[in-house]
Amino acid sequence: MILGEHLVAAVENLHLANRPVMLHTSLRSFGTAIDGGADTLIDALLAHGCTVLTPAFTEPQFGLPAPADMRPARNGLDYTAPVVEKHRPETVPYAVDCGLVNPRLGVLPAVLIRRAGAVRGRHPLNSFAAIGPRAAELIDVQSPDDVYGPIRELAERGGAILLVGVGLDRMTALHLAEQRAGRRLFTRWARGEAGEVRMVEVGSCSGGFPRLEPVLGPLARSVVVGASRWRAYPAQQVLATATAAIAADRHITHCPDADCLLCRHAIAGGPTTA
Template identity: 55%
Template sequence: MTLSVPQLAAVADELLPPGRPVMVHASLRSFGEPVEGGPDGVLDALLGRGRTVLVPAFTESFFLAAAPAHLRPGRNGTDYATPPDESARPPGHAFRVDCGLVDPAMGALPAAVLARGGVHRGLHPLDSFAAVGPLAAGLAAAQSPSDVYGPVRALAAAGGTVLLLGVGLSRMTALHLAEQRSGRRLFVRWARRPGGEVFRFLFRGFPPVRAVPAPLRRDADGARLAVDGLPGRPGAGGGGRRAAGRPDADALRGPLLRGLPRLHRRRPRGAGAARLTCAGCQFGVHTVTG
């Protein structure tokens, strides 16, 4: 069985209000069935009724540069002794909004957005956002090297939503904005300008949270809407099908701001609990306030 664009559009219309932006995190493999048109078909369905689609389009594997010796702050969630390998990059290799590149790990949907006519992309060398639709230009323009999550704030200001298709809350980029607003100081990273000069900018916060605290999970599930008939992986939703999540950007702000400082101040206990073993958590845990 192949999922048609009209079927997907019907699901999108039930989940999403017309004329508003939506930030999408998706795993097409989780659908369990082929999708008509592949990622382009999914994008067409989401863009219906005047909606704007926003996706993270990160490029760390292409443009991350080594930190200059005199620009290495402490507690920065990185190992300066193992810098990125830039030897295979050509001279002048630098991020441009029209470069068309995206880390393969981001999935097929961001690549489809970047290939779409009329796409707008934020000006951030590692963590850019890309958007297509009536409100795309404004969302992308909200981003700069010193304001990595401007598009997420613009999404909330426009009454937008966050749509999770076959992925969990640990993949929701809005968590990083909540970290910042809860008092988390973002890490610093480096990239090169076209002339080869290295410059620094603000980068994302903690890596994906694998175990969400129970209060945060309950609050987020309150904003989740299950759609019957959407195929997915067994065991992740009712009847063996994974639900599509549609947390409202504003509705999630409160529970996230309450939950993140608790999560990153102490090490959870018990089987399956998140452990602060990565550099990001080891250093970042001491920068949360409140």
């Protein structure tokens, strides 16, 4: 069994104390149970003065079909494809206290949003959640029109990105690097706080992000806990390095699926406004 002291030692070895940390994790990667589960991992970071930031996305729960008058071209979508049936009423708008997270994100985000002191963003499809001394500072900058504000804020505050048993395809910050390299973010649809249907910013396909390993790998500090490999990256350097790599080779982020519409449209520059 993995104990809290093992996680604390890993945080110390990665020099994460007193920094905001964007956390992407697979608890299964440890190969055995953590005593106390996801809470113990969060506590290990909080005990060192970290602020923990994590995606808390809700596309399956609150996404809407594309309205006929809000369909930009080159938006990573086939508007003629059948609409996936939803299991929630489309009249229900997202709320920061909805208690829902896309289950594909794993256990930890769902645990974090339920903790006392957790703060969650107002983006209806791609919110972030944080806990710790700088949580409000990171989250308050997010809006439906500035989805990656918390990542930008984390980087400006000397923060780190921590991958716990997962690869670069889970590093959400690389979508901000895509944007900085000149790609427009995709748009999707959700209800605003007043119940209106509106477009919001979202990211693209991340299946090709591991192709950035040659340029990002040297930036990481690494430790192993149980069977889980942890890699901690300086967020500011990741963004600068990835942005330069994408600008130099726009195809570098293409996923293994040659027909991926998301990748094709992102590489072409993203949605058109005409």
